[in-house]
Amino acid sequence: MKPLDxxxxxxxxxxxxxxLGTIASIVLTLFALDGTWTxxxxxxxxxxxxxxxxxxxxxxxxxxxxxxxxxxxxKGPSMAPLxxxxxxxxxxxxxxxWILTPxxxxxxxxxxxxxxxxxxxxxxxxxxxxxxxxxxxxxLGLFAAADALFLIGAARGDTAPxxxxxxxxxxxVAMVMxxxxxxxxxxxxxxxxxxxxxxxxxxxxxxTVFAASVPALAAWVLAPDARASAxxxxxxxxxxxxxxxxxxxxxxxxxxxxxxxxxxxAFLPLGLALQAVAARTGDPRFADLGVHAWGTGTLGLMxxxxxxxxxxxxxxxxxxxxxxxDFLVAALFLAATLRLAAGLLDLxxxxxxxxxxxxxxxxxxxxxxxxxxxRPPAPADGEEKPRxxxxxTVVGPEGLEPPTKPL
Numbered sequence: 001m002k003p004l005d006x007x008x009x010x011x012x013x014x015x016x017x018x019x020l021g022t023i024a025s026i027v028l029t030l031f032a033l034d035g036t037w038t039x040x041x042x043x044x045x046x047x048x049x050x051x052x053x054x055x056x057x058x059x060x061x062x063x064x065x066x067x068x069x070x071x072x073x074x075k076g077p078s079m080a081p082l083x084x085x086x087x088x089x090x091x092x093x094x095x096x097x098w099i100l101t102p103x104x105x106x107x108x109x110x111x112x113x114x115x116x117x118x119x120x121x122x123x124x125x126x127x128x129x130x131x132x133x134x135x136x137x138x139x140l141g142l143f144a145a146a147d148a149l150f151l152i153g154a155a156r157g158d159t160a161p162x163x164x165x166x167x168x169x170x171x172x173v174a175m176v177m178x179x180x181x182x183x184x185x186x187x188x189x190x191x192x193x194x195x196x197x198x199x200x201x202x203x204x205x206x207x208t209v210f211a212a213s214v215p216a217l218a219a220w221v222l223a224p225d226a227r228a229s230a231x232x233x234x235x236x237x238x239x240x241x242x243x244x245x246x247x248x249x250x251x252x253x254x255x256x257x258x259x260x261x262x263x264x265x266a267f268l269p270l271g272l273a274l275q276a277v278a279a280r281t282g283d284p285r286f287a288d289l290g291v292h293a294w295g296t297g298t299l300g301l302m303x304x305x306x307x308x309x310x311x312x313x314x315x316x317x318x319x320x321x322x323x324x325x326d327f328l329v330a331a332l333f334l335a336a337t338l339r340l341a342a343g344l345l346d347l348x349x350x351x352x353x354x355x356x357x358x359x360x361x362x363x364x365x366x367x368x369x370x371x372x373x374x375r376p377p378a379p380a381d382g383e384e385k386p387r388x389x390x391x392x393t394v395v396g397p398e399g400l401e402p403p404t405k406p407l
Contacts, residue, residue, distance in 0.1 A: 008081040009314065013088045014064030015307050015370050018057055019363040021095050025052040026356045028099065040097075041104040047159050048098070051110075053295060054166050055147045056095055059114050061303040062173070063087070065310060066121055066136070074128035083120065090116055104155070111147035118144055136176060143169045164224065167294055168217040174268055174298050175213060175240075179206065181306060182261040183247040189258055190251055192319060201246040209243050212236045220275055224287065230279035237272035244269070257312070257322070260305035260329035267297025267336065289343045296336040300359065304332050304366060315373035324369050331362035 031037035032045035039048035067087075071078050094109035101107070118140040125133050143166060150162035183200060190197045216232035223229050249262030274290030277283070308325050312318050335358035342351035 008084055010067035010079055010084050011064040011307070011310050011314070012370065013084055014060050014067070014091075015311065016367055017088060017091060018060035018064065018303070018307070019366045019370075021060055022053065022057040023360050023363050024095070024099070025049065025056060026359050030353065030356055040099070040101050041107060041154075043154060047154060050159070050163055051147075051150055052095075052098060054163065054170070054299075055110055055114070055143075055150065056098065058170055058299055058303065059117065059143070060091055061307055062140075063091070063117050065177075065306055066117075068310060070121060070124050073133055074124045074130050076124060076128060079120075087113070087116060087120070104151070107151055108148075111144050111151070114140065114144035114147055136173065139169050139173055139176075161221065163291075164221045167291060168221050170299055171217060171268060171271070171294055172213070174265065174302055175210065177306065178261065178265045178268075178302060179243070181309065182249070182265060185258055185261065185309065186247055186249065186252055189255065189319065190248075195251070197248055197251070201243060205243070205246075209236075209239045212239050216272065220279075224275065225279050225282065227279070230276045233272045233276035233279065237269040237276065240265075240269035240272065255321075256326040256329045257305055257308050260301055260308075260333065263329075263333060264298055264300075264302030264305055267293045267301065271298065285343065285346075289340055292339050292343060293336075296332075296339045296355075296359070301329065301332045301336055304362060305329055307366060308369065311370055311373050317373060322369070322373075324365055324372065328362050328365040328369065331358045331365065335359040335362060 028037055028039075029045060029049040032039055032048065039045060043051075067079050067084070070076070090109065090113045094113045097103075097106040097109050118137060121140065122137050124130075125137055146162050146166035146169060149165065150159050153159040153162045179201075187197050187200075212232070213236045216229070216236035219226065219229040219232050244262065244265055247262060249259060252258035252262065271290045271293035274286050274293055278286035278290060308328060309318070312320070312322065312325065335355045338351050338355035338358065342348045342355060345351060
């Protein structure tokens, strides 16, 4: 097997697919709301939008990160280019089906793609005895189940439970990945500036946060309006605020791509708190705000920040200032805040359209970033391979190396 730097890296395929897919989803949602386009298989505009932004965007971005990281996680070879292309083709076929097909059967390509991703990653992780990442693998399988439940629910006219399950899974993934990436990169940046930070968050506290979050999200999925759910959600929100504070995100104020990891994570406890308020008041507006705090804030901003970190690292520019990267995360933060503002103002059309425009511009910028910051070409036969820069040596290839063993 050739090393990754002489092969087709999964992120070079899946990040553009994630960007193009989410741009298409936003534009078509606006057309559907205006009555100029009708979603397939009798789906309403809101259900179609929710599915494609959750079950379309997230698994493409996650595939780019996870498949690129697998060789390091499992100490094995890179994914074969033929398999990268095959999995990407399955993802693309699923997205085309959700745009063009009148048949409900072909919509099952969407959970099939997630299952294929989980199967490949699972075989690699289990074979390598990589116990650390079995949790992520389990979450990916649960996400595929949520996608399938959405299709079953759509046939019955009730997709809400499946969407809650899918969002809960992505929130847990954000907790795991955020806890690995944000504090590690923040400490690395501080050390390179000669300002070493305090020790990582105590493991006992990390366990406490997860021990509170899992039942809170489970309660929200099963009984979102229950008083007990409100109590659990509020408690989990407070713990995540405390966890976020230990990462010292304020030290990255002058570096937007690093700051975006912390801001994206901040939308996680905001969403938990809003769902707690919704459970106590019965006001569906707060439930919608909580969903979009996770969808546009945690998933949108954090996914983009992680993807940016991967692209910049592999181009050898992990700590270099990039105006494109700065604009990307700023546009997504604007999109997230405007979408929440639109929710507060009874879905104001001008705010919705401005938020959508900012989102499209952000992910168009991601496409430009991936195209511009290409990996350095592999050396010709007989040439000496360039030495890694210091920042590449310290930070893992996908910016995912935690300072302590993660949950």
